[in-house]
Amino acid sequence: xxxxxxxxxxxxxxxxxxxxxxxxxxxxxxxxxxxxxxxxxxxxxxxxxxxxxxxxxxxxxxxxxxxxxxxxxxxxxxxxxxxxxxxxxxxxxxxxxxxxxxxxxxxxxxxxxxxxxxxxxxxxxxxxxxxxxxxxxxxxxxxxxxxxxxxxxxx
Numbered sequence: 001x002x003x004x005x006x007x008x009x010x011x012x013x014x015x016x017x018x019x020x021x022x023x024x025x026x027x028x029x030x031x032x033x034x035x036x037x038x039x040x041x042x043x044x045x046x047x048x049x050x051x052x053x054x055x056x057x058x059x060x061x062x063x064x065x066x067x068x069x070x071x072x073x074x075x076x077x078x079x080x081x082x083x084x085x086x087x088x089x090x091x092x093x094x095x096x097x098x099x100x101x102x103x104x105x106x107x108x109x110x111x112x113x114x115x116x117x118x119x120x121x122x123x124x125x126x127x128x129x130x131x132x133x134x135x136x137x138x139x140x141x142x143x144x145x146x147x148x149x150x151x152x153x154x155x
Contacts, residue, residue, distance in 0.1 A: 003068060003072065003095075003097065003103060004099060007068075007102075007104040017105055017107055019060055028066075028070065030048045031047060032054075035050075048070075050062050057128070057134045058134050060105060061133060064105050065097045068104075071100070072096050072097070072100060073096070073097075091150075098140070102137065105131055124138040
């Protein structure tokens with residue numbers, strides 16, 4: 001199932017796009033922690049750990065990203081595979097989780113309604129503020145640019 005389809009299914013099931021509310025109702029604890037420098041978030045069993053002192057919009061994105069892993073890849077994090085296959089699978093799973101986060105936090109129906117209401121006045125900053133997502137992620141969700149994180153892992 002694609003990240004887009006999974007996000008839609010999760011929104012319908014829980015009746016919200018709020019990642020903290022979904023995590024809570026799913027029985028996942030969300031905590032902040034002093035994570036290693038390159039890590040912004042980690043999902044371990046029933047706990048989502050978010051790096052301390054992230055801006056609120058990035059916290060939301062990271063929680064949604066972890067929810068993508070939870071709903072789409074649950075139970076296969078510790079597979080033993082050949083290195084090349086493992087790297088390829090990791091890249092695909094990271095892409096799935098990023099797409100899930102984008103479509104969970106910026107639902108198509110709400111985006112279209114906002115476009116209709118705002119018309120030409122709608123820009124990336126307004127979308128970032130309305131949906132409470134990082135400004136840097138708006139072009140990715142709109143399909144206008146590649147995701148910098150995914151590019152950094154070779155996707």
